[in-house]
Amino acid sequence: MSEVESAMPSTEILETLDWAGMEYMVVKTALELDVFTTIAAGHHSLEDVARTTRCSERGMRALLDALCPIGLLAKLDNHYYLTPSSEAFLVRGVATYCADAYLTWWQSRERLTECVRTGQANLDLSSRDRGGFWSMLVAESLITWPQAVDPAREMWQTLGVDVTTRPGRRLLDVACGSGVKGFVLAQADPTARVTALDFPQVLE
Secondary structure (H helix, E strand, O other): OOHHHHOOOOOHHHHHHHHHHHHHHHHHHHHHOOHHHHHHOOOOEHHHHHHHHOOOHHHHHHHHHHHHHHOOEEEEOOEEEEOHHHHHHOOOOOOOOOHHHHHHHHHHHOOHHHHHHHOOOOOOOOOHHHHHHHHHHHOOHHHHHHHHHHHHHHHHHHOOOOOOOOOOOEEEEEOOOOOHHHHHHHHHOOOOEEEEEOOHHHHO
């Protein structure tokens, strides 16, 4: 009898998925209600947030309290405040705002059943008018770019690409995103030529 056949049935996997799904729905709801932008505008009390977002205080209290253990809000003296992550990425108007891109992903995934039935994608992200989506998704790299440098450098080292193996290398980085991989290579080899290709909004 195989190990799979002899294992005791358990709902642990389902329970883990259920908890992850609850966190996902809490954040998705907060984004759809623009909770983070509301708090960033100075509305820190439950009453203010509920009134501004046109929600019941009871429902909003449950939502705001659920965002605290996730790490996107902090609660102090019954007032709610943004954390560094929510302040950086979830407030409209901030250069690194990327919440709408995640909402697009998540709303598309809710239609996965239809994709499986038809075998067709329900979201085309390759068309020219999708540049805004990709630029928003890559906006977080304005903050996280330094964290990506070492992994990019390790990638080139693993591939055996450096100034000693082939100086003056020419690289075409298609769908470059933040461009960190190409920039790291160019920094290591001043004679290299890197061409970054992506949507104009992303390149900007």
